[in-house]
Amino acid sequence: MRAYFDHCRSTYVDKDVLDAMTPWWTEKYWAPASFTYTGTTAAEAIEKSQMAYAKLFGGKPDEVHFAQSHSLANNIAVQGAINGKSLETPHIITSAIEHGSTMDMVKQLEKSGKVKVTYIPVDKNGFVDLDVLRKSVTNDTVLVTMGAVNYMVGTIQPVEQISKIIKEANPDTLIHYDVTWGLGRLPNLSFAPLADLLTASIERIHGPKGITALWVKKGVPIKGPIYGSQAYSRIVPGTPDVPSIVGAAKALELMQDNLPSKIENMRRLRDRLINETMNLVPETLLNGPEGDLRSPSNVCLTFKYVEGESVEMYLDMEDITVDTGSACANPFLEANHVILAMYGDYERAHGAIRMTLTWTTTDEEVDKFLDVIPGIVSKLRKISPLAPKVYKE
Amino acid sequence: MRAYFDHCRSTYVDKDVLDAMTPWWTEKYWAPASFTYTGTTAAEAIEKSQMAYAKLFGGKPDEVHFAQSHSLANNIAVQGAINGKSLETPHIITSAIEHGSTMDMVKQLEKSGKVKVTYIPVDKNGFVDLDVLRKSVTNDTVLVTMGAVNYMVGTIQPVEQISKIIKEANPDTLIHYDVTWGLGRLPNLSFAPLADLLTASIERIHGPKGITALWVKKGVPIKGPIYGSQAYSRIVPGTPDVPSIVGAAKALELMQDNLPSKIENMRRLRDRLINETMNLVPETLLNGPEGDLRSPSNVCLTFKYVEGESVEMYLDMEDITVDTGSACANPFLEANHVILAMYGDYERAHGAIRMTLTWTTTDEEVDKFLDVIPGIVSKLRKISPLAPKVYKE
Numbered sequence: 158m159r160a161y162f163d164h165c166r167s168t169y170v171d172k173d174v175l176d177a178m179t180p181w182w183t184e185k186y187w188a189p190a191s192f193t194y195t196g197t198t199a200a201e202a203i204e205k206s207q208m209a210y211a212k213l214f215g216g217k218p219d220e221v222h223f224a225q226s227h228s229l230a231n232n233i234a235v236q237g238a239i240n241g242k243s244l245e246t247p248h249i250i251t252s253a254i255e256h257g258s259t260m261d262m263v264k265q266l267e268k269s270g271k272v273k274v275t276y277i278p279v280d281k282n283g284f285v286d287l288d289v290l291r292k293s294v295t296n297d298t299v300l301v302t303m304g305a306v307n308y309m310v311g312t313i314q315p316v317e318q319i320s321k322i323i324k325e326a327n328p329d330t331l332i333h334y335d336v337t338w339g340l341g342r343l344p345n346l347s348f349a350p351l352a353d354l355l356t357a358s359i360e361r362i363h364g365p366k367g368i369t370a371l372w373v374k375k376g377v378p379i380k381g382p383i384y385g386s387q388a389y390s391r392i393v394p395g396t397p398d399v400p401s402i403v404g405a406a407k408a409l410e411l412m413q414d415n416l417p418s419k420i421e422n423m424r425r426l427r428d429r430l431i432n433e434t435m436n437l438v439p440e441t442l443l444n445g446p447e448g449d450l451r452s453p454s455n456v457c458l459t460f461k462y463v464e465g466e467s468v469e470m471y472l473d474m475e476d477i478t479v480d481t482g483s484a485c486a487n488p489f490l491e492a493n494h495v496i497l498a499m500y501g502d503y504e505r506a507h508g509a510i511r512m513t514l515t516w517t518t519t520d521e522e523v524d525k526f527l528d529v530i531p532g533i534v535s536k537l538r539k540i541s542p543l544a545p546k547v548y549k550e
Numbered sequence: 551m552r553a554y555f556d557h558c559r560s561t562y563v564d565k566d567v568l569d570a571m572t573p574w575w576t577e578k579y580w581a582p583a584s585f586t587y588t589g590t591t592a593a594e595a596i597e598k599s600q601m602a603y604a605k606l607f608g609g610k611p612d613e614v615h616f617a618q619s620h621s622l623a624n625n626i627a628v629q630g631a632i633n634g635k636s637l638e639t640p641h642i643i644t645s646a647i648e649h650g651s652t653m654d655m656v657k658q659l660e661k662s663g664k665v666k667v668t669y670i671p672v673d674k675n676g677f678v679d680l681d682v683l684r685k686s687v688t689n690d691t692v693l694v695t696m697g698a699v700n701y702m703v704g705t706i707q708p709v710e711q712i713s714k715i716i717k718e719a720n721p722d723t724l725i726h727y728d729v730t731w732g733l734g735r736l737p738n739l740s741f742a743p744l745a746d747l748l749t750a751s752i753e754r755i756h757g758p759k760g761i762t763a764l765w766v767k768k769g770v771p772i773k774g775p776i777y778g779s780q781a782y783s784r785i786v787p788g789t790p791d792v793p794s795i796v797g798a799a800k801a802l803e804l805m806q807d808n809l810p811s812k813i814e815n816m817r818r819l820r821d822r823l824i825n826e827t828m829n830l831v832p833e834t835l836l837n838g839p840e841g842d843l844r845s846p847s848n849v850c851l852t853f854k855y856v857e858g859e860s861v862e863m864y865l866d867m868e869d870i871t872v873d874t875g876s877a878c879a880n881p882f883l884e885a886n887h888v889i890l891a892m893y894g895d896y897e898r899a900h901g902a903i904r905m906t907l908t909w910t911t912t913d914e915e916v917d918k919f920l921d922v923i924p925g926i927v928s929k930l931r932k933i934s935p936l937a938p939k940v941y942k943e
Contacts, residue, residue, distance in 0.1 A: 163580070163581070163588075166581045167579050167581045167789070168579060169575065169576055169577070169579045170579065170793075172576070175572070175575060175576070179568070182562065183562055183563060183565070183568070184562070186560050186561060186562045186563065187556070187560060187871070188556070188559045188560045192859070192863060193866040193871065194869075195552075195866070195871050225619040225760045226789075227788055227789065228777075228779070228787045228788030228789075229618065229776055229788070231778070232775075236775075236776070236777075257778060257779035257781070258778045258779060258787075258788060259778075261777060261778050261779050261780065261787070262776075262777035262778045262787070265774075265777040269773075360789075366575075366791040366792070366793055366794065367618045367791040367794070380662075381775065382625075382774065382775040382776055383621060383622055383625040383655075383775055383776065384629075384655035384659060385621035385624070385625065385651045385652075385654050386621070386651060386654050387654065388650070394655070395619050395620055395622070395651060396559070396560070396619075396620065396621075398619070398760040399759070401759065401760070466585070469585075470585060470586065473586040473587050474587075476587075478586065478588050
């Protein structure tokens with residue numbers, strides 16, 4: 158049995174979610190429409206999901222849309238809001254530690270000359286610099302986009318405070334939070350009302366793949382970036398994926414069932430992983446904050462003198478899955494930009510492994526990791542050109 | 551048991567497709583990556599699907615991408631190719647009878663001043679005017695985008711001839727065909743080599759919802775319109791939906807199994823629907839071509855003096871699903887633009903119903919329709935202000 162610690166990239170789809178989706182694939186596979194039994198049946202299923210997500214976001218059902226991928230949702234939120242304002246060269250703000258779906262998009266938009274971007278620096282725990290943020294919001298700032306919880310090191314940003322700072326500096330600046338890594342990790346999204354746009358990928362909470370909830374507050378103008386039929390949604394063109402939308406509602410319902418004890422279980426296992434590994438393996442560094450300001454599901458460690466990728470490969474051979482950075486950075490073996498922004502230390506960034514838990518993660522999985530990690534790190538340090546002599550014996 | 555004749559909008563997902571997808575949801579729910587067991591397992595599954603679609607399109611596996619929605623795929627093909635050429639105001643060409651995912655996109659791009667568009671007119675059977683096409687392709691024409699088989703009236707365009715005309719007029723003009731309504735309806739896509747971009751939505755061949763295969767011939771520059779991590783695909787940013795990509799390959803395999811007899815069965819039932827309805831109901835008009843130049847799965851009829859929507863509603867009450875136009879036009883009750891472009895006749899356009907078959911459509915479903923349609927039309931003509939006296943008795 159594999160010990161899987163990469164839930165911030167993908168999770169198994171819950172059996173109950175698949176069961177909820179099945180009739181919409183096999184029997185009620187209809188496109189939504191206004192005045193037939195088939196069409197209204199599908200339309201009502203969508204509305205039910207919209208209601209569930211509206212409740213989560215603190216918005217109204219018709220403000221909730223479903224995009225078919227996380228990247229698509231973030232592009233609609235960011236590019237759509239920028240286009241909606243129709244400025245010559247709009248100014249946007251993000252942080253230095255965003256996930257690829259935001260970071261790569263923003264950099265590509267910047268490169269193509271479509272936007273001016275300010276990247277807010279972060280401190281050693283990954284918290285955005287609020288003073289720099291305050292000074293960066295100008296009259297031309299169309300949008301601030303940020304992950305509410307960092308995907309890499311689990312920093313829970315003070316989003317309520319961030320929202321207030323932004324709206325005080327410019328009430329017209331739109332605020333977009335990607336809450337993907339907060340879903341099922343934060344007790345609620347009570348900070349939502351000050352935001353204008355929220356995205357939440359459902360594949361990280363044991364929901365269907367791809368489908369991503371997108372909340373667009375009434376009055377926020379969205380234009381593009383993809384165009385097509387607006388019959389079902391003014392925001393996400395095309396035919397909605399009804400089974401996935403149904404599955405998204407089921408996944409949310411299951412996630413919310415007993416959420417405080419889910420969070421508590423993750424937090425306990427997270428702290429076992431962090432503390433026991435640091436006890437077992439000398440010169441292990443924790444990346445990101447400790448305690449309540451860290452996502453209960455995030456562990457990010459650097460074992461000095463070794464490469465994260467090597468640790469990942471050795472763990473993989475022991476049937477243990479961890480990760481070394483964003484889905485994006487991975488194949489290129491680039492140093493993770495989050496750790497780099499936090500510590501300015503290439504070695505620390507190259508050495509990082511990330512473990513992300515879910516509410517069904519077990520003590521047995523944690524034990525399995527703890528059993529092998531000291532041996533793996535010491536083997537790698539033996540052959541590392543960087544490691545001091547003490548590790549070579 | 552409902553008789554369902556709307557397969558050009560959505561189809562049931564085949565049980566074998568769901569079975570093929572299930573382990574990728576429940577056990578192998580991993581993100582693709584380069585050097586771990588989990589990552590390469592997922593990556594290999596994607597490659598297998600790329601190979602299957604490369605064979606269909608006559609291209610290479612790494613030219614095949616999977617977008618998470620039909621609209622997204624068409625936007626990447628059209629907007630991506632336009633952006634890739636970086637012209638000031640690029641000229642593109644489409645036909646007057648495209649599906650919403652292309653038509654609405656093109657119109658919105660035109661409206662925002664991003665492109666100049668030529669809409670090629672069609673004849674009474676829905677075939678594009680080749681002379682007008684020839685004269686319309688200029689040195690500035692970046693792209694021609696067209697459905698290979700029309701979604702509304704089933705016209706099979708002479709795409710091979712169309713491609714030659716375009717490439718003769720300007721070899722640099724890119725050709726994009728949406729082959730969605732040809733998949734499982736045409737014996738093969740032998741016309742593909744002269745094209746540069748193809749899109750094929752898999753939810754119309756009993757595959758997973760949303761997922762759409764996108765072929766981009768090597769060397770075709772694509773830029774945007776959505777941005778993000780290019781780790782898995784330079785063309786479709788973000789994390790691929792592995793289960794859907796696996797399901798897409800299974801759906802294609804099932805579709806190709808005994809395809810000629812599938813086509814023959816649809817053609818036979820199509821002609822039963824057309825001929826027997828026209829015999830049973832006076833003043834019934836066939837929209838689009840007859841015989842081999844028409845998709846074997848498409849029936850599009852206008853019952854004079856009645857509204858298509860009324861017929862659709864009455865049929866719905868008899869547990870029969872038909873449609874009146876594109877998914878898009880539907881909720882707004884606009885006259886279908888395809889019929890309008892073909893005949894210039896609002897009444898004919900308002901009166902149209904479309905029935906689209908699949909390979910599992912049965913004689914019993916056809917009988918069920920034929921049993922009730924004369925009564926429904928005659929009831930509606932009795933109350934129609936447009937119908938002549940003979941129908942009022």
